[in-house]
Amino acid sequence: MYLIRMCEEKIREHYPSDKLKTPVHLCIGLEAIAAGVIYLLKSDDQVFGTYRNHGIYLAKSGNTDRFFGELFGKVTGEFQGKAGSMHLSAPGKGFMGSSAVVGTTIPLSLGSAFVNQQKNNGRLTAVFFGDGATDEGVFWESLNFACLKKLPLMFICEDNGLAIHSKTSERQGYRSITDIVNQFDCHVIQSESTDPEVIAELTAKGISHIREKGGPVFFHFKYYRYLEHVGINEDFQFGYRSQNEFEHWYKVDPVNLQRAKLIKYGVKESSVQEIENAAIEQIEKSIALANQAPFPPETDLYQDVYA
Amino acid sequence: MIKTISYREALNLAMTQEMQRDSSVFAYGLDVSDHKRIFGSTIGLVEKFGSDRCFGTPLAEDAMTGFALGTAINGMRPIHIHIRVDFLMLAMNQIVNMISNFRYMTGGQLKIPIVIRAIIGRGWGQSAQHSKSLHSFFAHIPGLKVIMPTTPLDAKGLLASAIRDDNPVICLEHRWLYDIVDSVNVSPETLVPLGEPNILKNGVDLTVVATSWMNVEALKAAEVITKLHGKQIEVIDPRTIAPLNYEVIYDSVKKTKHCIVADYDWVNCGFSAEIAARVSESCFNKLKSPVIRLGFSATPCPTTRPLENKFYPNAINIIREVEKKLNLKPADLDKEEFYSYENKFKGPF
Numbered sequence: 150m151y152l153i154r155m156c157e158e159k160i161r162e163h164y165p166s167d168k169l170k171t172p173v174h175l176c177i178g179l180e181a182i183a184a185g186v187i188y189l190l191k192s193d194d195q196v197f198g199t200y201r202n203h204g205i206y207l208a209k210s211g212n213t214d215r216f217f218g219e220l221f222g223k224v225t226g227e228f229q230g231k232a233g234s235m236h237l238s239a240p241g242k243g244f245m246g247s248s249a250v251v252g253t254t255i256p257l258s259l260g261s262a263f264v265n266q267q268k269n270n271g272r273l274t275a276v277f278f279g280d281g282a283t284d285e286g287v288f289w290e291s292l293n294f295a296c297l298k299k300l301p302l303m304f305i306c307e308d309n310g311l312a313i314h315s316k317t318s319e320r321q322g323y324r325s326i327t328d329i330v331n332q333f334d335c336h337v338i339q340s341e342s343t344d345p346e347v348i349a350e351l352t353a354k355g356i357s358h359i360r361e362k363g364g365p366v367f368f369h370f371k372y373y374r375y376l377e378h379v380g381i382n383e384d385f386q387f388g389y390r391s392q393n394e395f396e397h398w399y400k401v402d403p404v405n406l407q408r409a410k411l412i413k414y415g416v417k418e419s420s421v422q423e424i425e426n427a428a429i430e431q432i433e434k435s436i437a438l439a440n441q442a443p444f445p446p447e448t449d450l451y452q453d454v455y456a
Numbered sequence: 457m458i459k460t461i462s463y464r465e466a467l468n469l470a471m472t473q474e475m476q477r478d479s480s481v482f483a484y485g486l487d488v489s490d491h492k493r494i495f496g497s498t499i500g501l502v503e504k505f506g507s508d509r510c511f512g513t514p515l516a517e518d519a520m521t522g523f524a525l526g527t528a529i530n531g532m533r534p535i536h537i538h539i540r541v542d543f544l545m546l547a548m549n550q551i552v553n554m555i556s557n558f559r560y561m562t563g564g565q566l567k568i569p570i571v572i573r574a575i576i577g578r579g580w581g582q583s584a585q586h587s588k589s590l591h592s593f594f595a596h597i598p599g600l601k602v603i604m605p606t607t608p609l610d611a612k613g614l615l616a617s618a619i620r621d622d623n624p625v626i627c628l629e630h631r632w633l634y635d636i637v638d639s640v641n642v643s644p645e646t647l648v649p650l651g652e653p654n655i656l657k658n659g660v661d662l663t664v665v666a667t668s669w670m671n672v673e674a675l676k677a678a679e680v681i682t683k684l685h686g687k688q689i690e691v692i693d694p695r696t697i698a699p700l701n702y703e704v705i706y707d708s709v710k711k712t713k714h715c716i717v718a719d720y721d722w723v724n725c726g727f728s729a730e731i732a733a734r735v736s737e738s739c740f741n742k743l744k745s746p747v748i749r750l751g752f753s754a755t756p757c758p759t760t761r762p763l764e765n766k767f768y769p770n771a772i773n774i775i776r777e778v779e780k781k782l783n784l785k786p787a788d789l790d791k792e793e794f795y796s797y798e799n800k801f802k803g804p805f
Contacts, residue, residue, distance in 0.1 A: 195530075228563030236561045245529055246562075250553045256519040257554070260526015260534075267508060287549075290519035297514065453564030454598050455699075456622035 150184040150345055152428045153204045154404045156213065159432050160203075160220070161381040168440065169220045171233035174201040178343075178375040181403035182307050183208045185348025186275060186368075189356060190243075195261045197254040197276040198247035200235040201307075205247070205277055210239040213435035223442035230445055231453070251312075252278060252285035255304075259291055262300035262365075273356065275303040281312030284320055295365040296334040302365040303355055304335075309374040314389050330367045339369040343403040346410075373398035459642050460804075464634040466611035467497040467573075471535060473644040474619040475505050478533065481619055482509040485520070485537035485573075494537055495575065495634055517546035524570045525555050533619060538574040540586050541628060547572075548593075555624045556599035567622040571615070576630045576668065576720070579764070579797045584756035589668065592726045594626045595698035601625040601650055602697035604668045604720075607805045608638040610695055613648025621650060630669045630720070636803035651696045653704040656805065659690035662714040662778055665705055665731055666693060670718040670750075670769065672801045676794060677774035684787040689778065697727055705731065706738045713744040714781045718774055723751035745781050750774065770794065 157175045164173070176183070183204035187196065190209075198205040206216060212227075219226030220234055227239055235249035245261060248254050258276035265272040282288050283306060295302050306326070310317050323329060327337050336358045338351050348370065355366040375395060377384035385392040411421055461469065475481045482505075488494055489502040489512050501510040513520045517538070524534040538544055544551070551572070559568050577586040594602045601623050605611040611629070618625035640646065648654075656671055657678055666674040671693045678689035690708050694700055709715045715735050719728035728749040735747050750769040757767050771794050779786050795801045 228561065228565070231563050232561050238562065240529070240562060240565050245526075246558065248554065250549065253522065253549060253554050256522025256550065257526035257529070259519065259523045260528070260532075261530055262526075263523065264527050264530040264532055287518045287522065290514065290516035291522075293514055294516060294519055294523070453560050455601075456559060456564075456567045456569075 150180045150404055150407060151425055152211075152213070152431070153180045153184065153207045155428055155432055156203060156207060156216065159436060163436060164381045170222060171220055171235065172379050173220070173234045173381065174379050175376050175381065176201050176204040178373045178398065178403070179307060179309070180204050181343050181345040181348050182305065182370050182372060183277070185345035186303070186305055186352045188345070188349050189352040190273060190275065193243055194273040194275070195243045195245050195265075196274070197245055197258045197261070198238070199251070199254070199278055199282070200247060200249045201279070202237050202247040203234070206237050206239060206244055209244040210242040212239070213431055214438055215239075217435045217439035218442055221439040221442070222444060223439055224445050225439060225442040229449060252282040252287045254278070255282060255288055255291045258302055259294055259300060262295065262302040263298065266298070266301055273301055273303060273359065275305055277305045277307055279312070280306060280308040280310065280317060280326075283326055284312065292330065292333055292335065292365075292367070299334070299364040301359050301363070303352075303359070304365060304367045306367065306369045308369060308371050310371075311374060311378070311390070313378045327367070327369050334364055336362070336364065336366045337369065338366060341371040343372065343398070343401045344406055344410075345403060457642055458639050460637055461608055461640050461642065462635060462637045463605075463608045463611045463629075464496045466608040466640060467615055467629065468499055469642060470612045470615035470619065471498070471501060472504065474616055475501065475509060477644060480531055481533040481535065483535040483537060484511050484513055486513055486515060487539065488512055488537050494539060495631065497634075498537065517543055518550060521547035521550035521572070522554060524572075525550065525558060525568065528568050528570050529558070529566050533569045533571075535571045535573060535619065538572070541574040541576050541590050542585050542588050544572070544574055544590070551594070551600070551624075552597055556597045559623075560599060568624050569622045570624040571618045571627060572624070573615075573627045573629065576628055578630070578632055578669070578768070581759045582757070583759040587757040589628055589721045591628055591667070591697045592721055592730075595727060595730075599624065601699065602628070603650060603695060604628045604697060605695060606633060606656075606668060606671045606693050607654075608636060608803070609640045609646070610648055610654065612640055612642075613646050614650065614695060616644070617647045617650050620647075625650070628668065632669055632800065633672075635800060636805070638804040648695070651699055651701050653692050653694045653696075653700070655690065655704065655708070656693050657689065657691040659688035659712065661687040661689060661712055662716065662781060663690045663692060663705070663708040663712045664716045664718055664774060666691060666718040667697070667727065668720040670720045672795060673769070673771040674718050674774055675805070676771040677778065680771065680775055680787075680789070680792050681778055685779070685782070685784050687778070687782060687784070702734055702738070705735060709735050709739045710742045713742055715739075715743070715747045716750065716774060716777050716781070717747060718750045718769060721751055722754060723749050724754060726751060748777050748781070750777065
């Protein structure tokens, strides 16, 4: 989780150099959900994400060299710069896809879960999406199909109360999404916790439900987006949301919370510091590598349009 | 083994054989396993392969198309079937934003073997929302392949090739072609390669490039032209809309020096414009007349029969254009018999 936070902070630091020519949707404030859920998944379990996918990528793959290579648009990137930040994934590590069009990976997760169900291989699929995606028809189509086919699928709604800048109250003509999803043949789990251990415990409960009773689980997790929708800056000055909200949520900042817990559990602060330093060192090395790496040759433009 | 089969049987044969050959192939879509079986093209699939490999879906084209992509990146070869092309508009987000891009956006790490079959309706009041072909829409997008089989052999061979292809392929089937019969080698290995045009009739005086049902009209026009004017029309069916090897068309036009494109679609910004532009670029100094395009009227398709007749291009339109190009006196066509709803062409080609 610290690695995710610091990758994002380093992106903020290097973004003004204009060497990362890719729109970034940073996940600062969101780290506990990806970290907590993916902690409970096996390496061959499959996940899908959104354009706010850095946490998912790092939790599932952990490869910061390929991560920064991709953001810098270099041959060392996961997809040699063809994906950038918004379409980042790591199919070899079970991160099967993300997308810059809201809601579009949700039905893909149906396909994965269907194949795993047919093969009876015990693999799970988790699809991460924001509350904005629940405005889209495809979310409801997908929820219906998952329930109909009793798919082994985890819907993970990362609810920050905003679709870009539009608040839930400006978008939704109903009171509670969890109440509605409860009307489907779908198990619902919800939390406002920013503690990755709590998220992991709830994930374990959801997985048990899938294993024992079958059918999908809908997780509704609240979090607070610290920065602007896209980009590296704060945006409280525009007045569409209040800094007080941030102050409220920052008291339970997932990274600070976990750090304090580790020390409370008896881990020496120096040991925590060592882990943090190692993460920063790893990130710095990866950024240096990405800086030095070559861009793909122009002929790459025509590669991989067709198999 | 050579057998006489219909276009619908050819489609069914291709799916049955490929599902037998490869257990990763499955077929699904609204009503694929109901009593009507997509105009008979999915007969026997659920009985042979079970409801895990042939099943109906909710009315959810968007999600059900993304579902195909999810299965494809997990090693499956889905065939998603739609009773009308028009309904694919509900799936365009997945087709254009996801399926077409997904291999490219993952640097070639993933293969996307998906077939989307969709039927083009016509007649008996199919009207504005059940009659579109839209092949130009799909052909515009890099990463997609688009086929339009005309003959039973192409229905079998192109569809089987599409199922074996590691890319997304959209297969557009004209409803009126379903009843056409022809002799086809029914071996599982009867394949027609994607991207290669078919010369349906040889000729030396003028080239007609026609798509889907317009090949039936073009062949009829060629027959009448030969009978009444003694001229030989070459009819070329691209069969694949994209990506297409245009050389066969260029060679034909360089020989005949005249080209008419009879596309089963609107003319504006359509596939006919693509052919006309490319032929003009590649055959400019051989052409004796400008490339002419025929297609739907620039209107929605109307319901009432007299307006619908006017909406669609037909053999007579082709004959009149040929006569203009070759400086022939317009022939009296009163005694000629042309195809209509009630007088359907049933082949063979």
